[in-house]
Amino acid sequence: MEQLNTEPTKTTANAQKPFRMSVLVCAGTGCVSNNSFKVMEALQDEIKKHNLEKEIQIVGTGCNGFCAEGPLLVVQPDEIFYAQLKVKDIPLLVEEHFLKGRPVEKFMYTPPEGEVAIPKMSDIDFFAHQRLIALRNRGLIDPEKIDEYIGRDGYTAIAKALTEMSPAEIVQEIVDSGLRGRGGAGFPSGVKWQLCAKQDSDTKYIVCNADEGDPGAFMDRSIIESDPHSVIEGMLIGAFGMGASEGFIYIRNEYPLALERLHVAIEQAEKYGLLGENILGTNFSFKMNVVRGAGAFVCGEETALIASIEGKLGEPRPRPPYPVESGLWGKPTNINNVETWANVPIIIDRGAKWFASIGTETSKGTKVFSLVGKINNTGLLEVPMGITLRDIIYKIGGGIPNGKKFKAIQSGGPSGGCIPEDQLDLPVDYESLSEAGSMMGSGGMVVMDEDTCMVDVARYFLTFTRDESCGKCAPCREGTWQMHEILTKITEGNGTLNDLAVLEALAEVVKDTSLCGLGQTAPNPVITTLRYFRDEYLAHIEKKECQAHVCRELNTYIIHGDVCKTDGKGCGVCRRECPDKAITGEKGKAHVIDQQLCGKCGVCYDVCNFNAITIE
Amino acid sequence: MSTQTVTGIIEKYNSEPKSLIAILQDIQANQRHLPKDALEEVATSLDIPLSQAYSVATFFKAFSLTPKGEYCISVCMGTACHVKGGKQVLEKLERDLSINAGETTDDLSYSLEEVHCVGCCGLAPVVTVNDDLFSKVKLRGVKRILKKYGEK
Numbered sequence: 001m002e003q004l005n006t007e008p009t010k011t012t013a014n015a016q017k018p019f020r021m022s023v024l025v026c027a028g029t030g031c032v033s034n035n036s037f038k039v040m041e042a043l044q045d046e047i048k049k050h051n052l053e054k055e056i057q058i059v060g061t062g063c064n065g066f067c068a069e070g071p072l073l074v075v076q077p078d079e080i081f082y083a084q085l086k087v088k089d090i091p092l093l094v095e096e097h098f099l100k101g102r103p104v105e106k107f108m109y110t111p112p113e114g115e116v117a118i119p120k121m122s123d124i125d126f127f128a129h130q131r132l133i134a135l136r137n138r139g140l141i142d143p144e145k146i147d148e149y150i151g152r153d154g155y156t157a158i159a160k161a162l163t164e165m166s167p168a169e170i171v172q173e174i175v176d177s178g179l180r181g182r183g184g185a186g187f188p189s190g191v192k193w194q195l196c197a198k199q200d201s202d203t204k205y206i207v208c209n210a211d212e213g214d215p216g217a218f219m220d221r222s223i224i225e226s227d228p229h230s231v232i233e234g235m236l237i238g239a240f241g242m243g244a245s246e247g248f249i250y251i252r253n254e255y256p257l258a259l260e261r262l263h264v265a266i267e268q269a270e271k272y273g274l275l276g277e278n279i280l281g282t283n284f285s286f287k288m289n290v291v292r293g294a295g296a297f298v299c300g301e302e303t304a305l306i307a308s309i310e311g312k313l314g315e316p317r318p319r320p321p322y323p324v325e326s327g328l329w330g331k332p333t334n335i336n337n338v339e340t341w342a343n344v345p346i347i348i349d350r351g352a353k354w355f356a357s358i359g360t361e362t363s364k365g366t367k368v369f370s371l372v373g374k375i376n377n378t379g380l381l382e383v384p385m386g387i388t389l390r391d392i393i394y395k396i397g398g399g400i401p402n403g404k405k406f407k408a409i410q411s412g413g414p415s416g417g418c419i420p421e422d423q424l425d426l427p428v429d430y431e432s433l434s435e436a437g438s439m440m441g442s443g444g445m446v447v448m449d450e451d452t453c454m455v456d457v458a459r460y461f462l463t464f465t466r467d468e469s470c471g472k473c474a475p476c477r478e479g480t481w482q483m484h485e486i487l488t489k490i491t492e493g494n495g496t497l498n499d500l501a502v503l504e505a506l507a508e509v510v511k512d513t514s515l516c517g518l519g520q521t522a523p524n525p526v527i528t529t530l531r532y533f534r535d536e537y538l539a540h541i542e543k544k545e546c547q548a549h550v551c552r553e554l555n556t557y558i559i560h561g562d563v564c565k566t567d568g569k570g571c572g573v574c575r576r577e578c579p580d581k582a583i584t585g586e587k588g589k590a591h592v593i594d595q596q597l598c599g600k601c602g603v604c605y606d607v608c609n610f611n612a613i614t615i616e
Numbered sequence: 617m618s619t620q621t622v623t624g625i626i627e628k629y630n631s632e633p634k635s636l637i638a639i640l641q642d643i644q645a646n647q648r649h650l651p652k653d654a655l656e657e658v659a660t661s662l663d664i665p666l667s668q669a670y671s672v673a674t675f676f677k678a679f680s681l682t683p684k685g686e687y688c689i690s691v692c693m694g695t696a697c698h699v700k701g702g703k704q705v706l707e708k709l710e711r712d713l714s715i716n717a718g719e720t721t722d723d724l725s726y727s728l729e730e731v732h733c734v735g736c737c738g739l740a741p742v743v744t745v746n747d748d749l750f751s752k753v754k755l756r757g758v759k760r761i762l763k764k765y766g767e768k
Binding site (some may be wrong): 029030032033034067068069191212213214215216217218221252255256291292293294296297308309310311312313314315370372373374379380410413445446448453457459460467468470570577578601602603 | 671695731
């Protein structure tokens with residue numbers, strides 16, 4: 001079951017079993033919402049019908065990554081990749097491929113620009129340029145079966161750590177690997193571990209931050225859904241290295257499937273003696289807890305997260321003291337992100353030197369990104385640090401759909417910024433993205449095309465940070481509010497050049513004076529859009545024009561009578577949907593918008609199936 | 617729902633103050649809001665000031681002091697959904713249900729909410745109804761979603 005660029009392991013999950021074929025059905029949140037469970041049931045029924053149960057096994061795996069094409073299915077050992085399957089496709093698939101050995105071309109993936117279906121998963125561009133380390137087991141194992149994780153060398157790293165290494169050696173290994181925090185800021189993980197290991201305390205805690213709040217990001221969800229044991233093993237190693245006896249995974253309640261798989265994984269690990277007292281017969285004991293978040297973005301900030309685990313208001317507090325000195329219940333606490341923890345076992349297993357050989361001078365290893373928005377191949381990917389944004393967008397992402405023009409890529413969520421076309425050859429590492437005014441962040445990448453208005457994007461992020469500001473410090477609470485007010489004014493066509501000056505000044509103040517990372521980075525979307533897309537702001541202010549036609553107050557909606565009458569037969573949908581009753585016209589005849597009554601909501605434009613309405 | 621359930625939930629967490637958020641989450645899931653008497657019982661049992669329970673109950677988005685509808689419709693407002701028209705979907709739902717985001721219909725059938733990303737950005741725009749997820753939602757598909765949950 002070896003797959004593309006996955007790191008090799010000595011054994012595979014199903015090596016001992018006599019199955020002729022393994023059918024790996026993606027059961028990540030994306031595919032599940034596209035009915036992958038029903039596809040799996042249909043497969044089981046069909047396989048039973050043909051008496052193939054002893055020859056073919058069906059495995060429900062975690063997220064495969066290529067979410068846009070779900071439900072997905074990979075047939076091993078030939079690595080045949082099927083996309084967008086429906087229940088009704090299954091009988092034909094089973095008969096042709098599984099029974100007669102003839103893979104079915106019409107269910108295979110065809111690239112948007114191509115005409116020929118690509119049978120093998122590793123030949124598909126989306127997968128071919130990836131390198132899987134944190135996601136080494138994705139799509140290969142059933143995340144609810146610990147034996148499959150163990151079958152791919154799972155829990156050998158903790159065994160090695162406990163029996164062959166001292167805690168100091170473990171911490172040194174992480175230092176030498178050059179691993180940096182994958183949650184956003186990129187602080188060297190080894191240094192953090194060293195500081196925690198040095199603390200003299202009878203009790204220490206470690207925390208896994210799975211409060212993935214950035215809009216447009218789902219790396220942590222996918223890792224936990226596809227390989228929860230890698231996170232648990234990473235935390236075990238960290239706990240032994242730093243001398244902690246208890247750990248907490250703080251996870252969003254909005255991720256029901258990830259939560260369920262985490263609980264199953266912990267239960268199984270406890271049963272196998274990998275969590276609890278005297279792990280693997282040593283003196284090392286470790287207790288794992290899962291804490292559900294209650295919907296507050298600020299809880300991704302470490303001091304707010306700690307308060308929230310303690311059952312208090314999720315508000316940040318000034319640092320120092322840092323959590324490593326005084327964290328959960330005043331005890332030394334180390335916090336790392338899901339992806340950081342998932343990298344730990346393989347670093348211990350294969351050595352710091354190996355890990356440090358991947359990536360760039362200052363950013364080692366790989367990074368998981370969610371690539372979404374106006375892009376052909378949306379999904380989850382893992383690439384070596386140093387790859388260019390252009391390669392991510394065009395080689396892996398397959399470019400922009402519908403022949404539209406690329407405008408910007410937004411990285412780092414509400415704390416990040418928008419990077420324009422002329423910066424696309426930047427290597428993806430912590431420093432380069434910061435220099436461009438954005439940041440690595442947790443790994444969300446949202447692609448925007450010519451139909452995206454950058455002033456609206458800035459306003460969107462400020463709506464987010466304004467709503468999520470906890471309200472404790474004035475610069476963030478009031479500053480995000482006022483910036484949002486100004487941006488709204490501009491998008492409604494009422495902005496002045498003076499507003500722009502105030503906006504810029506305000507952005508600097510909020511950045512410099514806010515208490516925590518939320519406020520300190522909240523102005524970034526404004527600062528970068530002003531830096532790279534100032535002309536769009538000026539068009540809104542001086543010409544009262546939104547080139548992307550997103551800012552509706554600046555639009556004029558017009559029905560083209562001839563198209564409405566001939567193509568649409570005066571269907572009347574726009575008339576019925578218009579909340580302002582501004583549209584008149586009889587069925588079968590051309591309709592007209594009364595511009596005096598029009599509230600510019602844009603509904604008519606959205607509902608017209610005949611392109612009879614244009615924006616001017 | 618009787619007070620017995622609230623007592624049961626509190627006991628499940630051994631009346632520990634650190635479990636305040638988890639207890640409130642369970643009560644919210646059970647009763648679709650946090651009634652005043654439940655908050656009072658939690659505060660008393662956990663031996664914490666009522667103000668602390670109230671502050672947590674009003675800080676986090678997951679909690680509501682007024683009853684939520686039987687079907688909680690959440691429209692994703694993540695970045696990917698935003699650039700792919702999530703807002704238009706929300707507005708369509710607002711019109712069809714005659715309520716604004718954050719409100720509940722008078723018959724307590726539907727609540728309409730905005731959610732800041734459900735982590736299914738590859739399927740944008742996304743709408744969730746309780747535990748069901750709808751992907752790549754089009755304005756024309758909104759009616760079908762509502763129909764599935766009883767709207768005639």
